[in-house]
Amino acid sequence: MSRIFLILLSALLVNNYVFIKFLGICPFLGVSKKMDTAVGMGFAATFVLVMSSVITWFVNILLVKMGLEFLTIITFILVIATFVQFVELFLRKNSPGLYEALGIYLPLITTNCIILGVAILNAQQSYSLLESVFHALGAGLGFLLALVIFAGMRERLELYDLPKPFEGVPIALILASIMSMAFMGFQGLIRL
Amino acid sequence: MTIVYSVILMGVLGLSFGIFLAFSAKKFEVKEDPRVKMIVEVLPGANCGACGYAGCEAYARAVVANKAKPTLCLPGKASGVSEKIKEILENSGKS
Numbered sequence: 001m002s003r004i005f006l007i008l009l010s011a012l013l014v015n016n017y018v019f020i021k022f023l024g025i026c027p028f029l030g031v032s033k034k035m036d037t038a039v040g041m042g043f044a045a046t047f048v049l050v051m052s053s054v055i056t057w058f059v060n061i062l063l064v065k066m067g068l069e070f071l072t073i074i075t076f077i078l079v080i081a082t083f084v085q086f087v088e089l090f091l092r093k094n095s096p097g098l099y100e101a102l103g104i105y106l107p108l109i110t111t112n113c114i115i116l117g118v119a120i121l122n123a124q125q126s127y128s129l130l131e132s133v134f135h136a137l138g139a140g141l142g143f144l145l146a147l148v149i150f151a152g153m154r155e156r157l158e159l160y161d162l163p164k165p166f167e168g169v170p171i172a173l174i175l176a177s178i179m180s181m182a183f184m185g186f187q188g189l190i191r192l
Numbered sequence: 193m194t195i196v197y198s199v200i201l202m203g204v205l206g207l208s209f210g211i212f213l214a215f216s217a218k219k220f221e222v223k224e225d226p227r228v229k230m231i232v233e234v235l236p237g238a239n240c241g242a243c244g245y246a247g248c249e250a251y252a253r254a255v256v257a258n259k260a261k262p263t264l265c266l267p268g269k270a271s272g273v274s275e276k277i278k279e280i281l282e283n284s285g286k287s
Contacts, residue, residue, distance in 0.1 A: 059205070066197050075205060082209040086216055093220035 004134045006190050007127075011138030014190060017114045018146035019176075019183035024114035027105050028146060029172060038151035039144070040098040041105065044091070046140025048083045049115050053136035055079045056119040057129050076119045077110075084110045114139055150179065227284050228252045234276045235265060242266040255281070 017023045024045075031041045056076050063069055088106055091099045099106065109115065118139045122132040153175055162171055231252035238248070243264035245251040254260035255277060262277035263269075 062201070066201065068194065068198055068201060071198055071201070075202070078202075078205060078209060082213060085213055089213075089216055089220040092222055096222075 004131060007131055008134045008138040010190060011118075011135050012142040012145070013183070013186045016142045016146060016183050016186075017117065017139050018143055019180040021117070022180075023117050024112045024143060027108065027112060028143075028150065029169070029176070031102060031105050032147050032150040032154055032172075034101070035148070035151045035155060037098070037101045038147040040095075041102060042140070042144030042147045044087050044102070044106065045109055045112060045114070045143050046137070048080065048087055048109055049118060049136040049140040050133060051083045052076070052080045052115060053119055053122055053132045054129070057122060057132045060123045072120065072123060073116070076116060080115050080119070081110045114143055146179075150176070225256050227256050227280055230280050231255060231277055234273055234280065236268045236273065238267055240267060
C-alpha cells in the first residue's frame with residue numbers, strides 16, 4: 001500500500017515528468033497561455049495516460065508471453081493513438097469550446113513523450129497493474145500541476161511591462177528553467 | 193513463426209481498436225451544418241492550403257462561419273469555384 005503511494009508521489013513531485021525528466025515540453029509550452037486550456041489539456045492527458053497504461057499492461061503480458069518484446073513501442077503507440085482519437089471525438093461532442101482552444105495540441109497528445117515514456121517504464125520496471133495505474137495517475141497529475149502553475153504565472157506575466165526581447169516565449173523558457181530548479185528541491189524526499 | 197505471430201497480434205489489435213473507434217465515432221457524432229459538406233464537394237479537394245486554412249474542410253467551415261471570403265480558393269478560380277460557393281451560401285440563406 002505504501003509502495004503505491006510512494007510511486008504516485010514520486011511521479012507527481014520528485015520525478016515530475018515535465019520539470020525533472022523534461023518530457024512533454026511541447027504541449028507544456030504550447031497550451032499554458034491560458035488557465036482553462038491548461039486544465040483541459042492536463043485532464044485529457046491524464047485520462048489518456050491512465051487508460052493507455054491499463055491497456056498496455058495487458059498488451060505487454062501478451063507480448064512477453066509470445067516473445068515479441070521488440071514490438072513494444074509500436075503496439076504502445078497504437079494503443080495511445082486510439083485513446084487520443086477517442087478523447088478527440090468525445091471533446092468535439094461534449095466540449096466544442098475546449099476542442100477549438102486545444103486545436104492541434106489535442107491530436108499531438110499521441111506523440112507526447114510522457115505517455116509513451118510511462119508505458120515503457122511500466123513495462124521495464126515490471127510494475128503490477130495497480131502500480132502502473134498509480135504511476136500513470138501520478139505522471140498525469142504532475143503534468144496537470146506543471147501546466148496549472150505555469151499557466152498561472154504566464155497569465156500574470158502578460159500584465160507586466162517586459163523588455164521587448166523577453167516578451168512571449170523567451171520569458172516562458174526562463175520561467176520554465178527556474179520552475180524546474182524549484183522542483184529540484186523535491187529530490188531526496190523519498191527513496192524507492 | 194515470430195513473423196506470423198507479430199502479424200496476427202498487430203492485426204487483431206489494430207482491428208479491435210479500429211472497431212472501437214468506429215463505434216465511438218458513431219456515438220459521438222457531431223451534427224454539422226450541411227452547407228459545409230456541400231462546399232467541400234464543390235472545392236477541388238487538393239488540400240493545398242493556398243487559402244490559408246489547414247485544408248479544404250477547414251476552409252469550408254470558415255466560409256460557413258463567415259470568417260473567410262468565398263473567393264480565397266486559388267486552384268478552383270479558373271473553374272468558377274468561388275461563384276459556386278457564393279451560390280450555396282445565398283441559396284441556403286433564402287430557404
